Every structure is written in structure tokens, then in C-alpha cells.
Amino acid sequence: MSTRPVRVNSLLLITILLLAVTTLNCVEKEGKPAEKPKTIEEVGYHEKTFIFARGADSIALDPHMITDGESALVTVNIFDTLVRYKEESTEIEPALAESWESSEDGLTWVFHLRKGVKFHDGTPFNAHAVKFDIERQIDENHPYHMPGKFPYAQFTLGMIDKVEVIDDYTVSIKLKRPYAPFLQNLAMFAAAIVSPEAVKKYGEEVFKHPVGTGPFRFVEWIPDDRIVLEANPDYWDGPPKIDRLIIKTIPENSVRLLALEKGEIDGMDGLNPDDVERVRRNPDLVLLEQPGMNIGYLGFHTQKKPFDDPRVRRAISHAINKKEIVTYLFKNMAIEAKGPLPPTIWGYDPTIKGYEYDPEKARQLLAEAGYPNGFTTTLWTYPNPRSYNPVGAKLATAIQDNLKEVGIKAEIVQLEWGAYLAATKEGKHDMFLLGWMGDNGDPDNFLYVLFSSDNIPDSNRSFYKNPRLDEILIKAQQTYDKEERTRLYREAQRIIVEDAPWVFLNHMKQQVVLRKNVEGFKLHPTFNKYFHKVRKTSS
Incomplete structure (x- = not known):
């Protein structure tokens, strides 16, 4: 028997097997892989993989459906x-x-x-x-x-x-x-x-299947663990410097920092105030920081008693010791807020004095409002640190102690981040902790978004209404004269501070910690984190 036919059949068999494997791989890419998702270690930690860790998972990956920073952190790199x-x-x-x-x-x-x-x-x-x-x-x-x-x-x-x-x-x-x-x-x-x-194709499930034109393409999302993206080699602004971007969820700040110190991740946000000096002393780490375009606040449901009375809201504003919070709890990583705008935004009114810590004044206002012995209420909070609150639920405990001093007994209600956002949007809260990171550098993005009655309950979760304020905010949108807009926004700030729908707590510094071999990452005023130009060196 000639050996030639055997050789041809062998080559044919190998070709068929290769085609089968290739076809299977293509099918798996189109559908959902059947095997168990790989661990980060199995995915491969090397120079072309960048792992960034944060404290909470995204809510959705459709940019049209989100308001939270954790979701935007991912979407700005896909879209x-x-x-x-x-x-x-x-x-x-x-x-x-x-x-x-x-x-x-x-x-x-x-x-x-x-x-x-x-x-x-x-x-x-x-x-x-x-x-x-x-x-x-x-x-x-x-x-x-x-x-x-x-x-x-x-x-x-x-x-x-x-x-x-x-x-x-x-x-x-x-x-x-x-x-x-x-x-x-x-x-x-x-x-x-x-x-x-x-x-x-995906209908209402598109938030799980993001498809954009950005520098990174979506690979997988394992809830409460990680989101994996890969470089888009055809990106119109040039391909990324890394092949793979992993956004890792590590709820505890201290655990996240330990992972960074060990080299298990490349960067993180949400640094404990007590750990700042530790980071600065570590030659393998780099701390990036700048004044933040943000605000942290304690909000009131202004359509519920007793918070429908501005005297009660002003009383609580006087009852909170913001200086102590900033100095001891936040370790001076923030400045006290006087009103709704951070000083980094044009239109900020430096003449606003805000509410000084004055427990006696707080008791007086409560008595005038008909609550000489205080009252019982709830204080809602989220558990994990946020960019405007680096200590998470500990902030609620500090505020609870301040309120107790003026006769207000506040029971703390704590929900995980996604449930918390849903509950506050539905108005289930009495008082609630939240914050805002500026999206576009315009005062409108704070004042209209957070205080206009147009935005109840999406971003105005105090359910606050003031017709005069609404009128001013629309007028400011409709003029292109920056001087006139500044005048209108300063009037708006005075109205908001007088009405006190919030206790204006603090403006945090923006901070990110990186391994020293990371290059090309820059802080952005919007708190967005862009990884298109990030690269890692071998050292």
C-alpha cells in the first residue's frame, strides 16, 4: 500500500480538527462560555493587564441608564x-x-x-x-x-x-x-x-452588554467581583497602551490598599484617611491628589414631617460638627462646605457663611418648630466609602452622635449601594447621606440637577421645591452671558442655603493611588477615570 494516501488523510484529519476548534472558539465568543469564569490569576497579570480596584460594583453599563460614579468609571472607557x-x-x-x-x-x-x-x-x-x-x-x-x-x-x-x-x-x-x-x-x-x-438585539438587557466606539471593548462582568475589558485595536484615537483592563471590586479600603502594596492590583481609589501617610512613605506607590469638584451632604426628605419645616432643617445644620468630621474623621482630606457649590466651580459665592456648629442655636430652632424635646427619626446610609465620603457608614454614626446632643434620636438604616440608590429614589428615607461629583464643570450641573423640581426624584432626592429657584435656574440656562449667569447662580446659592434642604458637609480631595510603574494616568476634575493612555513599565 502506498504511503501517500495515508499522509493525505492525516493532513486532512488535522485540518478538520483545527477547523472544528476554530469554529468552537467562534461559537463561544458569540454565545456565553460554558466553563467557569477564570480568576484574575488565570486571566494573567502582566505588563499589558491593568487592574484598578474600587469599593463598589457598577449598577449598569448602559450610559443612558446610570447616574452613579462606579458605573461611569467603566462606561467612559467603553463609549x-x-x-x-x-x-x-x-x-x-x-x-x-x-x-x-x-x-x-x-x-x-x-x-x-x-x-x-x-x-x-x-x-x-x-x-x-x-x-x-x-x-x-x-x-x-x-x-x-x-x-x-x-x-x-x-x-x-x-x-x-x-x-x-x-x-x-x-x-x-x-x-x-x-x-x-x-x-x-x-x-x-x-x-x-x-x-x-x-x-x-438586547432590549432592556443592554445594560449588561455594552457596545460603544471607545478605546476598550466589553468582555465580561462578574457582579461584585470584576468587570473585564479588552483593548479596541481599531480605536479612532489610537489603540490603548494596555491589552486588558480589569475593574475589580474590593469593598474594604484597607484590603484594597493591601492588595496594591502586594502588587496584586495596579491602582485604586477610596483611601482611608488614616492610610495617607502610609502611602506617602511607600516608595513603590504614588499618591495623586487635587481639590475635588464634589460635595458630600446630609439630605432631608423635605415633603415629610418634620423636615417640611425649614426651621428643623436649619436646626440640624447647626447641630452637625463639620469641623470635627473633616479634621478627625476625614483627617483633613476635605474642606468644610458652606453651600451647595464647591470652590472649584466658577460661580461659587465666597460670601456665603453657611451654618456654624451651634448646638444651642439648634435646640432653640427645634423649640420654635414645636420640638423642644427633639424627635425620633431615621438616618439612611450606604456601607462603603465613596469619593465624597472616605469612611462610609462611620459618617452616619458621627452624625447620629451630634443629633443625639440636641435631642434627636436617629436610627441608622443601612443598605448596600444599589438598593440604597433605589430606596432613596423612591423617597423611603427621612434623612439620608449622599454626595455628588461634578459632571461637566458648569454650576448648572450642581444647582439645576440637584435642586430643581424638574429632577425629582432622579437627582433631587430631597424632593425639594422652590418655584423662585426653579425660575432662576432656567433663566441661567438660557443666557450665554457668563457674568449674568454668575449673578443668577449666586442668588440661587443664597436661596438654597436659606432653605437648607441639605446639611452641606464637605468637599473631598480627589485621590488615586498607583504602583510606581504606572504611567499616563491623570486625574480629571469630573472624577472620571480614563485608561486609554495608561501603560505599565517593567520596573
Whole structure:
């Protein structure tokens, strides 16, 4: 028997087996892998893998459905916006739109889009995608609109009247009224462009299957453990310096820092105040910090008794020892807040004095409001540290002690982060701890978003209403005169401080700790964390 036929059959068999394996791999990529997810160690820790750890998991990965920083941390690396913020600034530069112009009255904006860009699913980015994404959020008749699922839509895009496709790479956006921060809003995470085909494919489950045009593509999400992304080699702004980005959830600050010291992760946020000097003394670590565009606050449900009485709210504002919180609890990693705007935002009013710690004044106001012996209530909190509160639930305990001194007995109610956000949105709370990190560098992003009655209950979780304030905030949106806007925002701040829907607690420094071999990471005023240009050296 000739050996030739045998050799041919062997080669044929090998070829068939290789094709089968390749086909199987393709099928697994299209569907969900059957095997158990690999551990981080199995995924591979090396120079091209960057692991960043934070204290809580994301809520969703559809940028249109989120308001929380933990979700935005991931989505800003998967998705792009029409315009974006410059590095270390809230100034605007081109992104998916290469250029734009507006009419003299500021009502019509025409955007010229970048050509040749594709979503991670291979479908083209174009003007039709822009129209689809905007209308999905603001048009109740859109086939993929989900009522109540787009909490930022009213603020980010609510001023839009109509979106028109001029051609495949030119889109016109017409506004209902002049809106000064329009471009700033278009750079926000909530205005990112999502693949229309992904929305159609996954429907309401698209928040688990993010598909954008950004520097990283989604790989997997293991809840309360990690989110894994991979580099997009075809990214229009150049491929990332790393192959894989892992966003790891480690709830305890101290455990997270220990992992960083051991080299198990490359970077982290949420540093315990007591650990700052420890980090500074470690030659293998680098601490990045800058003044924060944020506020931490104690809010009141202003439509519930006794918090519907401003005298009660002012009393509690006098009862909280903010200096002690900042000095001893936060170890001077923050400054005391006087009002609703941080000093890093233009329009901040430095003449506002706020509420000094004065327990006697607090008791007097409580007596005037009909509560000479105080009252019993609840104080809601989340367990884990946040960027505006590095000690988590310990802050609630400190406030509870302050309230007790003036006769207010506050029972602490603690929920995990996702449940906490849902409960406060539903208004189940009496008093609650929360905070805000500025999205776009404009006062509107604090004052309108957090205090306008338009935003109850999405971002205005104090359920606070003041018709005069609403009028001022809309007027400030509609003028492009920065001097006039500053005047209006300062008037707004005085109204808010007088009404005291919150106790204005603190403005935290922004901090991130990295291994010394990490290069290219820069803090951003919005607290967004961009990993596109991050790289690791061998040392």
C-alpha cells in the first residue's frame, strides 16, 4: 500500500480538527462560555493587564441608564461622546464629532461626524446612530424608549426639540430654548453614543452588554467581583497602551490598599484617611491628589414631617460638627462646605457663611418648630466609602452622635449601594447621606440637577421645591452671558442655603493611588477615570 494516501488523510484529519476548534472558539465568543469564569490569576497579570480596584460594583453599563460614579468609571472607557473634555480640564474638544457650528440664536447646532468609526459590534457609527441614541432617551414614542430608565435624560438632553439627519455624517440638533451648557452636557457620560444594533438585539438587557466606539471593548462582568475589558485595536484615537483592563471590586479600603502594596492590583481609589501617610512613605506607590469638584451632604426628605419645616432643617445644620468630621474623621482630606457649590466651580459665592456648629442655636430652632424635646427619626446610609465620603457608614454614626446632643434620636438604616440608590429614589428615607461629583464643570450641573423640581426624584432626592429657584435656574440656562449667569447662580446659592434642604458637609480631595510603574494616568476634575493612555513599565 502506498504511503501517500495515508499522509493525505492525516493532513486532512488535522485540518478538520483545527477547523472544528476554530469554529468552537467562534461559537463561544458569540454565545456565553460554558466553563467557569477564570480568576484574575488565570486571566494573567502582566505588563499589558491593568487592574484598578474600587469599593463598589457598577449598577449598569448602559450610559443612558446610570447616574452613579462606579458605573461611569467603566462606561467612559467603553463609549465615546460627540465632544469630550480635554485632559485635566472641562474644556471641550472634538471626539466623535470633528467640528460643529451653531446658529446666532443658539437654537440650532450642526455636527460634522468622524468618518470610518465603527461600534465594537462592527456596525457603523453615523448620524443615524446619533439620532437613534438621543431620541431613544427623550422621545416617549421611540420603539426602544424605556420609561423611567433614563434618569439623566431630562437634564442632559431635555432641551432638545428635534434631531435631523442631514447626511450620513452630518446631524442637526435643534433646541427648544437657548441652553448655555449644551456642549458641556454633550461631553458627559450620559450623552455617550450606544450601538443602535446592540439596543435592538438586547432590549432592556443592554445594560449588561455594552457596545460603544471607545478605546476598550466589553468582555465580561462578574457582579461584585470584576468587570473585564479588552483593548479596541481599531480605536479612532489610537489603540490603548494596555491589552486588558480589569475593574475589580474590593469593598474594604484597607484590603484594597493591601492588595496594591502586594502588587496584586495596579491602582485604586477610596483611601482611608488614616492610610495617607502610609502611602506617602511607600516608595513603590504614588499618591495623586487635587481639590475635588464634589460635595458630600446630609439630605432631608423635605415633603415629610418634620423636615417640611425649614426651621428643623436649619436646626440640624447647626447641630452637625463639620469641623470635627473633616479634621478627625476625614483627617483633613476635605474642606468644610458652606453651600451647595464647591470652590472649584466658577460661580461659587465666597460670601456665603453657611451654618456654624451651634448646638444651642439648634435646640432653640427645634423649640420654635414645636420640638423642644427633639424627635425620633431615621438616618439612611450606604456601607462603603465613596469619593465624597472616605469612611462610609462611620459618617452616619458621627452624625447620629451630634443629633443625639440636641435631642434627636436617629436610627441608622443601612443598605448596600444599589438598593440604597433605589430606596432613596423612591423617597423611603427621612434623612439620608449622599454626595455628588461634578459632571461637566458648569454650576448648572450642581444647582439645576440637584435642586430643581424638574429632577425629582432622579437627582433631587430631597424632593425639594422652590418655584423662585426653579425660575432662576432656567433663566441661567438660557443666557450665554457668563457674568449674568454668575449673578443668577449666586442668588440661587443664597436661596438654597436659606432653605437648607441639605446639611452641606464637605468637599473631598480627589485621590488615586498607583504602583510606581504606572504611567499616563491623570486625574480629571469630573472624577472620571480614563485608561486609554495608561501603560505599565517593567520596573
